[in-house]
Amino acid sequence: MGRLAMSGEDNLLKLVEADESDDHDYRLQNQVGFVLRKAHQRHVSIFAAHIGDLTPPQFAALAKLYDIGETSQNQLGTLIAMDAATVKGVIDRLKARGLVDLTKHEVDKRRLLVNLTPEGRQAIERLIPLARAITEETLAPLTAKEAATFLRLLAKLA
C-alpha cells in the first residue's frame, strides 16, 4: 500500500524532491474515510427522499424493536450501534411521537425497557417496503454482482 496515485515515471524526481512531492501525492478523494463519508451522505439523502418523517437512526430503532421485541434502552443501543447518549435522544423523540413507550424494569431498577406502541408497529410495517426500495436505489450504481461483492466487503470493514 502506501502511495495511491504515483505513476511509474518521474521516480528519480520523486526521490530528489522527496517530502514535498510525497505530501502532494496525497489525494483526499482516494482516501477510504472521505469516500465512505460521501457514500453515507448520499444514502441519507436517498432515505430522506423516500421517508421524510423519520431519520435512519430512528428507523433503525423501530426496525430492531420490531425484530426482537422489548429490550432495555442500552441493549437497543448496542444492537443498532449507538452509544448511550445518542440512543437516549433517538428514543426520546420516538416516545414524543408515540411510536415507542418506556417502562421501568421491575427487577433491575436501573433498566429502562423500550417497546413499540401499536402506532409504532403500524409505522414500521408501513415503512419496511420503502426501506427495501431505499437499499435498492442506494445500490443502483452497481450491478447485482457488484452489489453483492460490495456488501460482503463492507460488512468486513464494519
Next chain:
Amino acid sequence: MGRLAMSGEDNLLKLVEADESDDHDYRLQNQVGFVLRKAHQRHVSIFAAHIGDLTPPQFAALAKLYDIGETSQNQLGTLIAMDAATVKGVIDRLKARGLVDLTKHEVDKRRLLVNLTPEGRQAIERLIPLARAITEETLAPLTAKEAATFLRLLAKLA
C-alpha cells in the same frame, strides 16, 4: 433484488402469511445504509486514535487547501462535500486555532477567501503520513485485492 434473506423453502407458507412474514424478513444488518453507517463510525474512531486534535472534516479542509491553495469558503465546501452551513463551522474552528486565515475577495465582495497559514501548512504536512496510516488501518480487514475492489465500488456509490 428484493428480499435479501429468504431461503428457498417455505415458499408456500410465505405466500399464505404474506405480509407479516415479508416484514420479518427485513434484517437491518443487511441494509447497505446501516452497514455504511457502522463502517463510517469505525473509520472515525480509527482516525481519532491517530489524530486526536483534529476531526476528519477539519483534516479534509486542510488537505484540500494544501492541494489547491486559496479558494472561497463555498467552493471549498463543494470540494470536500459539505454544505455552506457545515463548512462555516469547520472553517471558524480552524481559524480560531490559527490554521487558516480569511480574507475578503477584492472583486467579488460576496466571497470569503480561505487560505492555510504557515502553521496550517506545517500541520497538514505533519498529518498526511498519519492519514496514510489511517487509510491502511481502516482497510486492514481486507486483502490488498479486496481493498482495491472495495474502493472502486465505493467510489461508484459516492
Next chain:
DNA sequence: CTGATATCATTTGCATACGAATGAATTTGA
C-alpha cells in the same frame, strides 16, 4: 456482609450535518 467494581441511564459540552430563511452582491435577460 460489605467495600470495590461494574452496569444502566442521564446530563453536559462540543462537532458535524442539513433544511430553511435571510441579506448582500453579482449576473442574466428582456
Next chain:
DNA sequence: TCAAATTCATTCGTATGCAAATGATATCAG
C-alpha cells in the same frame, strides 16, 4: 438598463455522535 434570478455567506433549528462526569443500582470478592 434594470428587474429577476443566481450566488455567497450567515443564522436558526433540529438531529445525530461521542467523550466525560455523575448518580443510582446491582454484582462480586474477600
